[in-house]
Amino acid sequence: MQSQDVVTLPDHAHGQAIAVEQAEAALVEHYARLVRLAYLVLPPSLGPGRRVLTAHAVTQRALPGGRAPEASDGPAAVPPAGLRAWEIPPQAAQRGAGRNGDPGYAYVRLQVLRTALRAGRRFSWRTWPWRVQLPPLLPQVWGLRLFPRSGGAAELALDQRLSALSAPARAAYVLRGLERLRDADVAAVLASAGAADPAAALREADGLEARYELLESPEFDPCSLQARPTDLVRRRHHMKAAAAAAAAVVVCAALLAMPGSGWGPDGPAAPPYAQNPAAEAALDPAQLTVAAPTAWKQSARMDFSVWPARGGLTGDRALLRRALAVWARPGPSVQVSATPGTPAGAPPGPAQLLYAGEVDEARVVLLYDGLRIVRYAEPKNGTSGAALDFARVDGAKAEEANAVVVARADGNVRYLTAPWVSAASMRDLLRPEAEPRELGRAPDGITDPLVGPARSGACRSWNVLQVRQDASTRLLTDLGELVPAHLTAGRPGTPRDATGPLSLAGWARTACSLTAVRSHGVRSVNLWQYARQHLPEGDGSATWMCTRAETWRGAGSRVLAHFLEPGGAAGAVAAKAEDSPACGTREPHVLAGVLWKSQSGAWYLLAAGSKQVVSVQATGAVSGSARGHVLSVRTRQGAQAGLRGRLADGRGVSVLR
Template identity: 70%
Template sequence: MQSQDVAPRPAPSSGAVVDVEQAEAALVEHYPRLVRLAYLMLPPGLGRNRRVLTAHALTQRALPRGRAAGDASVIPAQQSGDGDGDPGYAFVRLQVVRTALEAGLPLRRRAWPRRSQLPPVLPQVWGLRLFPRSGGADELALDQRLSALSGPARAAYVLRGLEKLADAPLRRVLTAAGVEDPAAALREASGVEARDALLDSPGFDPCSLQARPTDLMRRRRHTKAALAATAALAVCGALLALPGDGWGPDGAAAPSYARNPAAEAALDPARLERVAPTAWKSSARTDFSVWPARGGLVGDGALLRRALAVWARPGESVQVSATPGTPSGAPPGPPQLLYAGDVDQARVVLLYDGLRIARYAEPKDGTGGAALDFARVDGAGRAEASAVVLGRADGNVRYLTAPWVTGAAERDLLKPSAGAMDLALSADGSTSPLAGPPRTGTCTSWNVLQVEDASGTRLLTDLGELVPARLTTGRPTAPREAAGAQGLREWAPFACSLGSMRSGGVRTVNTWQYARQPLPDGSGPAAWVCTRADTWRGGGTRALAQFRTPGGTYGAVVAKAGDSPACGSRDPHVLAGVLWKSGAGAWYLLAAGDKDTASVEATGGVRGSATGPLLVVRARQGARAELEGTLTNGRDVTGLR
């Protein structure tokens, strides 16, 4: 990484006096924010574990040394950012910026290293590796862009995004921190797209951490003197044998001290399970267990060994992600090989252990940037095991399809009358790239994968995970595939609501029009739709009640529920309401339940009741009401909120 030299801190021309008590109070109050600043400014090449510990160490060392007024430190006045007007906060922030910049400087042969350039003495955590929660693709892309910046430019980007500093005070802070050319740093930082919201992501929070063990087997050994000496020698030997900047035998995997026969068998590429290409034709099961090993690199033993070793013990530089409820530990035995091949600019390996699919990816050249992703797929059937995401690049998605898939196409869910665009299927079952759904901005299209096999046609959508979600329509007790003409028409107004279901471990999403309600101004009937996402783990479900007026292009979400059986196969009933303004300016409370609703009652800010599933009551703008319904079998239902 290139870095500008940081000169000794110049004395500011004007400033405020701060003593240690002010600085300590500011540090304690704003500690999480200061640590986040340090973490983002440190060079990513340090590795996530060391970046976390170093960020905490630099922040904790930011206090002034003097306690008397005469020994107080002088700091430049600041005009914006958290702690605005607080000289104590401005001082400790400046110390964090200065030492974070020093930590990114290269070591020199003829000069003593600065304290911030060395691994921190404190804090230390023994037996665990700590790192922030895994972010999504946007956080990973931003981290990669920041790693390409110089230290001062990275500091400028972070201070501008997190502290909201304007250019003038930002130049003063950089100058006080010792940056020789603040203007150049600002220009370089401006070349990176502003993604300020991502800087507050949990993926960049070094105070909310995940922990992984390091060497469990060694720590279980007896503590007798002779065995302790033997263990110490083994550790020293292992540290001397650690690889430098290049790939070791296990690539980006952490070093192993265990000698467990079962664990070693799971890491042997020769023992990977490989299914015959035609096994799915005669098998009683049609799921991932009958996928054959495909791809141009299935014979690359070194690549497969690296993938297995990283799965068992991912190194600090590996980006690890898992869908909610998916364990990310080592495989219990030799997993099944699904794919190994080149995908765009990466080498990709897909493995399956009966519960999870693991995707290992490494760049075709270079030694960094390895990634490991997990998705839970237990209980998958023919429909859910139709495709897996091979890779995403430049807003496009490439899939690996099941061996029983005979055709693939791209379809825009917002345009039900438009035809599907055929996708080329290679000999190994991978598709040509198709445009993925929008992640930010206005939702003007929602592209999905359409697959065909002997059992029919189905639609799958990318929700940011390894396994795409299956789309269905109809009453929850008898859903049907959404690929038919009617299903496409039913999904079109509500496709953009899928954006709220990303990264939740979603297995299927069903949309169901449960009621039609004549509007009180005679403008026609409105449609009530429930869209429900079910997950692989069972919990974490999400139900959305949506309302669409006559002639409306899109539906509007008016109520939602999480971890509720409503609108699902176990409880196919739903009740929701909305305040609606007529063309004449009158406000109404509209509510609707499914056809099994015998009565609906509104209480609170709006009062009224009706027999049957539909309710219309005059209301005031901004009024709030509680909905209760009774089913034909006498059971009560509560309105979604």
């Protein structure tokens, strides 16, 4: 018989033999999940950039080679001829396999976890360091810093609390939340991965609030990255110094080799680098473009390209030069932020000046390069603590180019309004019956401070900016970015401005759900009432609505389905999805369901689809079907059910998830 190579993991009991192809397939299929697990368990002290590269390196090394064990190692399953097999301890193979019980996945997960835990151990000069404790050789990206997308306040708080835990406790928390393992299975996997005291790790993880849904957010996804340059000024200086040193070495070698003395007849060599005229022009304040004050009145386009330059410091060349220089090469003290999908590099050519002036206690410059709005802000006294913000605005229309955030302080927001805005006011979406309050505006278009939506805590108000242009009135809401999102209402494909009584009444019960799309590069949010349903036992009628948040980059749209009981209380989020065409112009269909308790205490599964749905069927623990687009089935509390819908043309509609 042909000898076979196996790798046996240390354990007290026999394992299960895993063919190499099985483990390789599991690694390829679940690569993104394994990298996320490694990123969460690795020490936060590595920093986001090195954690990203180390997480990928740890995962890519999860399939080590090995040699066949000796006969004393005990019996093992013999793989087919020509295959290698690896052995995994039964605790991980049977009790905590995950991914539908795949032992191949359990093996590679255990390898990733073991290596990530080693990275958190202290260096000892008496022994050689583990490979994972050293910077990864590959992959490497020169000249760029890679890190995951920024999340919200909840994700940041969770990351800080995770960093305070020990490595085994972090692993326990992640295995509970990301892998959905029971505590006994978590302890078994930790023991197999080399944790000294799994029980202590579980107790330490108990002290952290179980916000497991946040582990799935882009904040902890090392496969969806942002890229920014390293310190370009320092790198340029180092390259110049290296080039000068190389030139000096060449000259000295030439002088030593020449029979005589002095330079040759060709003269000195060329400079070590050549200037880039386009880049130099982009950093020259004199090259900034400025739209005519009345350009927007004659232009066929109503976007940021026809905004005139406003503010009292448009002639301050020193300020403009600093803003352009920081844009091209922000220093380590500059606070830089960018909406998802927005490049943060230098301008490709001379930009357009939109504003330069003093706002509250800062000097602010707004620039536009055809793709992005860029805001540079510095304190009135000095330049320390400067900030640089990017927002993607390509393809903006008049309704999306009505305002830009120029300042935020103490929960208040100031906007620079478009030149065509004739009036600005503040409206609280949670009080649709209240009249909007007029906002004062300076001659340069800067509004008075507007109390912004609450970022956390109880949602008692949701103030939005209402602007008027000729006969059109529009609502804009601050979602933590430079450009506010445009709020609309109506059927996908034909949305309208959400300023009518019915639209305002709908937003009054769903506005607080907008916190779910904060800081995601949202361009517009549409609210659509897609169904009404008579409740069982004569308890009135419920309303089903969906909100769809479209982004400037196209990808990353978010859809929420809301269930609104009779009365004025805020609606409940019945379902949500990301990057789904549902509730949009491409796929104007939606289906969602909730478990609902009647006034008599009975439980029902309620479901509703859009008008194109001709039948709805419940599956799983609840059995029932209905013709039409609504369903009501008696059930019990906590029942797990699925939903399927069908359109008139025979196509299926899946539940929003």
